[in-house]
Amino acid sequence: MLSLLILVPLAGLLLLNLPFTPAMKRTAWAFAFTVALAQVAMVLVAPAAAWSQQGFLAQYFSFGLEAKDLTRVLLLAIGIVMATTLMVGRSMITDDRQQFNFVNLLLVSIIGMNGVVLVTDLFSLYVFLEVTSVSSFILIAFNRDLGGLEGAFKYLILSAVATVLMLTGVALLMLVAGGTSFETVAAAMKTSGGITISQMAVGAFVCGLFIKGGLVPFHGWLPDAYSSAPAPVSILLAGIVTKVSGIYALVRLATSVFPASGAMNEVLMVVGAASIIVGALAALGQHDLKRMLAYSSISQMGYIVLGLGCGTPLGIVGAVFHLFNHAIFKTLLFVNSAAIEQRTGTTDMNRMGGLGSRMPVTGVTSTIAALSTAGVPPLAGFWSKLIIVIALWQAHDYGFAGIAVLMSVVTLAYLLLMQRRIFFGKTSPEHAGVREAAAGVVVPELVLAALTVAVGLLFPWVLNTFMLPVGGIFH
Amino acid sequence: MAGTDTMDTMLDILLVWLLVGAAMATVMTPRILWSVIGLAVTSAVLTILMFRFDSPLAAVFELSVCAGLIPAIFISTISLTQRLSPEGMAERRREKWRRFGLLPVLVILVGVALMQVHIPLDFVAPPAAKETDVRNVLWHVRHIDLVGQIAILLGGAWGVVVLLKERKRAA
Numbered sequence: 001m002l003s004l005l006i007l008v009p010l011a012g013l014l015l016l017n018l019p020f021t022p023a024m025k026r027t028a029w030a031f032a033f034t035v036a037l038a039q040v041a042m043v044l045v046a047p048a049a050a051w052s053q054q055g056f057l058a059q060y061f062s063f064g065l066e067a068k069d070l071t072r073v074l075l076l077a078i079g080i081v082m083a084t085t086l087m088v089g090r091s092m093i094t095d096d097r098q099q100f101n102f103v104n105l106l107l108v109s110i111i112g113m114n115g116v117v118l119v120t121d122l123f124s125l126y127v128f129l130e131v132t133s134v135s136s137f138i139l140i141a142f143n144r145d146l147g148g149l150e151g152a153f154k155y156l157i158l159s160a161v162a163t164v165l166m167l168t169g170v171a172l173l174m175l176v177a178g179g180t181s182f183e184t185v186a187a188a189m190k191t192s193g194g195i196t197i198s199q200m201a202v203g204a205f206v207c208g209l210f211i212k213g214g215l216v217p218f219h220g221w222l223p224d225a226y227s228s229a230p231a232p233v234s235i236l237l238a239g240i241v242t243k244v245s246g247i248y249a250l251v252r253l254a255t256s257v258f259p260a261s262g263a264m265n266e267v268l269m270v271v272g273a274a275s276i277i278v279g280a281l282a283a284l285g286q287h288d289l290k291r292m293l294a295y296s297s298i299s300q301m302g303y304i305v306l307g308l309g310c311g312t313p314l315g316i317v318g319a320v321f322h323l324f325n326h327a328i329f330k331t332l333l334f335v336n337s338a339a340i341e342q343r344t345g346t347t348d349m350n351r352m353g354g355l356g357s358r359m360p361v362t363g364v365t366s367t368i369a370a371l372s373t374a375g376v377p378p379l380a381g382f383w384s385k386l387i388i389v390i391a392l393w394q395a396h397d398y399g400f401a402g403i404a405v406l407m408s409v410v411t412l413a414y415l416l417l418m419q420r421r422i423f424f425g426k427t428s429p430e431h432a433g434v435r436e437a438a439a440g441v442v443v444p445e446l447v448l449a450a451l452t453v454a455v456g457l458l459f460p461w462v463l464n465t466f467m468l469p470v471g472g473i474f475h
Numbered sequence: 476m477a478g479t480d481t482m483d484t485m486l487d488i489l490l491v492w493l494l495v496g497a498a499m500a501t502v503m504t505p506r507i508l509w510s511v512i513g514l515a516v517t518s519a520v521l522t523i524l525m526f527r528f529d530s531p532l533a534a535v536f537e538l539s540v541c542a543g544l545i546p547a548i549f550i551s552t553i554s555l556t557q558r559l560s561p562e563g564m565a566e567r568r569r570e571k572w573r574r575f576g577l578l579p580v581l582v583i584l585v586g587v588a589l590m591q592v593h594i595p596l597d598f599v600a601p602p603a604a605k606e607t608d609v610r611n612v613l614w615h616v617r618h619i620d621l622v623g624q625i626a627i628l629l630g631g632a633w634g635v636v637v638l639l640k641e642r643k644r645a646a
Contacts, residue, residue, distance in 0.1 A: 006622060013629055063619040101637050108630040115623060127623035134630035138637055178601025192598050200594070 001050045002065040005042075005075070005114045009035055013107045028103040033086050035110065039079035043072050064181070065118040069469040070320055074117045074248050077327040080451075081239035082110055084331055084444040088338050089232035091440025102142065102232070109135040109236065113244045122170050122180040122205075122257075125249060129166070129212065132245055133159050136237060140229040147228035154221040162211035169205030172197055182257045193259035202258050206250065206267075213246020215305060216275040219298050223282075226294035227347070231338035234290055238297050239331035243323055247304050251323070254308060255316055268309030273403050275302030280410040284417075289337050289347040292418060293330070299411065300326045300373065306404060307388040310395050318387030320470045321463070325372065325380040325455065332369040332448035336362050339437035339445065340422065344430075349418065354427030358434045361442050363423040365449040370419055372452045374412035380455035383463075487527065494520045495582060503575045505568040511549040518542035532609055 012035065016028050042050065051067045067075070085106060093099045112135060115128030137159075141152035174180055176198050177188030192198050207218070214222035222242070226234050254264065279299025286292035304326070307319030339362045340355065341347050356363035372381035385408060392401035427434075436442060455462050497520060501513030518541035525534035559567060613621050 006619075010622065010626060062615070063622070065619070101633060104633050105630070105637070108626055108633065111626045112623075115619070115626075119619060121619070123617075124619050124623065127620045127627075131623050131626045131630060134627055134634070138630065138634040141638060144638065175600055176598055188601075195598050196595050197598065 001046075001052070002067055002118055003063050005039065005118065006063070006065075006111055008038075009107045009111045009114075013104060013111075016104070025100055028100050029086060029090055032103045032107055032110075033083060035107070036079050036083040036086060039075055039110075039114075040083070043076040043079065063118075064120050064124075066120045067118060069466070070248075070252065071117045073320055073324050073466060073470065074244060075114065077324055078110065078113050078117070078240055078244065080448075081236060081327060081331050082106065084239070084335060084448065085232050085236045087440050087444050088235055088335055091438045092231055092338060092342055098142075102139075105135045105139050105142075106236070109139070109241070113240065116244050117248060117252075120182045122173060122182070122185060124180075126163075126166050126170060129245055129249070130163070132241060133212075136225075136241055139233040139236065140225050142230050142233060145228075147224075148230070151221075151225040151228035155225045158211050158218070158221040162208040164208075165204045165211070166208035169201045169203075169208065172201035172204070176201065186257045189257070189259045193261070202264070205253070206258075206264075209246050209250045209253075210271060211246070212242065213250065213301060213305075214242050214298055215246065215271050215301060216278045216298065219275070219278070222298060223291050223294040226297070227288055227290040231334070231341050235331055235334040235338060238293065238334050239327055242297070242301070243327055247301055247323060250305070251308055251316070251319060260311060265309045265311045268305050269397065269400055270309075272302045272304070272306030272309055273400055275299060275305065276403060276407045277302075280407045280414065284410065284414045287348060287350050289340065289349050289418070289422070290334070291347075292349075292414065293333050293337060296333075296373065296411070296414070297326075297330055299407065300330065303385060303388055303404060306400060307391060310388070310391045310397065310400075312391050312395055314387060314394065315391035317463075317467050317470055318384055318391050321387060321467045322381070322384035324466075325384045325452075328448055328455070329369040329372040329379075329381060329452050332365060332445065332452065333373070335441060335444050335448065336366040336369065339441045342437050342441060343434045349421040351428060352422045352431070353425040354423070355431065355434060356423030358427065358431070359423075359436050361436055361445055363419075365445040366423070367419060368449045368452055370415035371412075372456070374415055375408045376412070378456045378459070380452050380459075383456060383459045483527075487524070490520055490524050490527075494524065499578060499582060503571055503578060505564060505571045508550070508553055511546050511553065514549075515542050515546040518546075532612060535609070 009032075012031050016024050016031065018024070051072075086103070089102050089106075090099065093102055109132060112128050112130075112132030115131060116125060119125050119128060133155075137152045137156050140155060141148045170180055173185050173188075176192050176195070177185045179185070189198065211218040211221075226238055229237060250268075254260075254268065258264065276299050279295045279297070279302060283292050283295035283299065286295060300322070304319045304323050307315045307322060309315070310318075337347060339359065340352070343359065344352065344355070346352070368379065372379035375382045375385040385404065389401050389404050392398075392404065437445075494517060497513050497517040501510050501517060504510050504513060518537055522534045522538040522542060525531075525537060
């Protein structure tokens with residue numbers, strides 16, 4: 001059953017491009033949308049047996065996949081963000097041929113991301129990270145404009161550096177462990193985790209993941225890539241790609257493959273805190289909406305890494321919960337940005353104002369997402385940040401807890417500033433005729449806003465059903 | 476016997492020097508065709524090293540793909556382009572020197588620095604896998620990676636369609 005999450009998009013990709021089936025090309029969007037929704041449904045309703053590798057396909061495909069609780073949270077987020085990206089893409093990419101290309105690249109991306117969260121081998125993880133990256137490079141440059149090409153080029157170069165680091169790490173770990181499966185490496189780390197070459201390997205691999213995740217000081221590519229990519233691609237990148245490529249892989253490896261060590265946790269907490277501070281302060285000074293949201297993403301991913309670095313089960317629960325919440329509310333903020341770009345033709349906040357009355361749905365949903373990002377109760381972001389702060393406090397990391405709280409105030413400041421500049425005040429004459437975004441953009445806005453509120457209000461159920469098992473699986 | 480070991484070590488060191496030299500030439504040469512040839516030579520030398528280090532499967536892939544297929548594709552593409560004018564070539568040469576003139580010095584400095592670093596190999600390496608049947612490796616041992624490689628190839632194909640074919644049509 002797990003193999004289907006990779007094989008169905010792959011088979012669809014091949015079938016849609018057979019030369020003798022032009023009629024099937026018209027069904028490409030519907031197929032990809034169904035795949036995304038089926039993935040969401042599978043996570044929510046599939047019985048436990050569906051998550052094993054038993055069954056008819058297992059006779060032919062021995063992929064060695066595994067779906068733990070953490071994996072299911074990520075698969076759910078991938079499905080939601082992918083469905084959102086497809087809806088916004090359909091609304092914003094009007095040319096049929098371009099839309100077909102876009103859907104194909106999204107299918108490659110979903111194969112890559114599902115592979116990253118399901119594999120149980122370091123080298124396979126690297127392969128699927130590359131699958132995700134290849135589709136991302138092309139998607140960023142999709143419009144073939146100078147900004148997009150520059151953003152894609154920067155991402156490509158820094159990804160190449162990450163590749164070298166990760167492959168070096170894999171090679172050294174293979175030398176020590178004699179294999180690259182998570183199980184083999186974890187067993188070898190228990191006996192040889194303290195030796196120099198193991199530490200070098202872990203350091204190289206983790207640095208590669210920091211680059212992929214856009215964490216400070218390896219964040220140089222991220223603002224350019226997010227802000228210069230077409231609007232639907234920004235949703236995909238900010239919503240899920242960097243989380244799966246960098247942050248999820250980091251959580252998975254740091255908790256169940258690489259040995260837990262004080263030094264490693266210290267590094268994670270310092271990188272997390274630096275990302276929170278640099279991202280938040282840089283976001284304050286931006287006037288381009290997408291660039292501001294990109295810096296905000298760096299800051300929020302810092303919270304996830306800070307929770308992870310805490311090293312306690314509660315810290316890990318907080319990190320994974322914030323990872324999921326951030327996927328939802330940051331996707332919503334980028335959908336809001338797409339709606340504004342679609343109607344005003346710009347993302348420059350200096351040229352906006354008074355859009356709240358003309359785009360009420362976008363305005364209200366943007367407020368919900370902004371408040372959730374800043375950690376205002378009772379929205380989803382509040383609970384995940386609270387768990388991270390409590391975990392830090394319990395671990396006696398008072399300084400880092402203080403940074404987390406203080407920077408939430410800065411987050412609230414730049415996001416309220418954003419709301420004021422875009423939705424309040426007088427409407428500029430050039431936007432006098434602006435109206436609410438198309439249904440393809442408004443519907444995802446409403447669904448994601450409802451999810452943000454619902455996760456916040458149903459916090460005890462979400463915590464007990466999805467999140468607490470995540471904290472338990474590693475111990 | 477000791478003489479043979481010394482000769483082997485000398486040969487490996489010579490090959491590593493050749494590898495670094497070919498890689499630097501690939502980056503520094505102003506002519507793109509020579510860059511491709513430099514890349515092919517780099518891969519060919521790496522292939523020999525892989526054979527010598529008892530990794531025949533990796534060597535075969537390096538030789539066939541990196542030293543064979545990729546340079547062939549590059550050269551096919553270059554054959555479709557126009558040569559630079561003498562003035563353009565002179566400008567390219569100056570630009571290359573500006574960018575990479577200090578690269579040999581940097582490589583030597585990094586080499587000297589690395590020689591000072593002593594990494595203790597205080598562990599017993601497990602025996603390396605001795606699988607030599609490429610079909611078994613690809614289809615049974617690294618099954619999932621094969622699927623990933625197919626996805627990368629499809630992604631690359633769409634890259635060509637989106638970034639090159641469409642652009643040509645628009646022009």
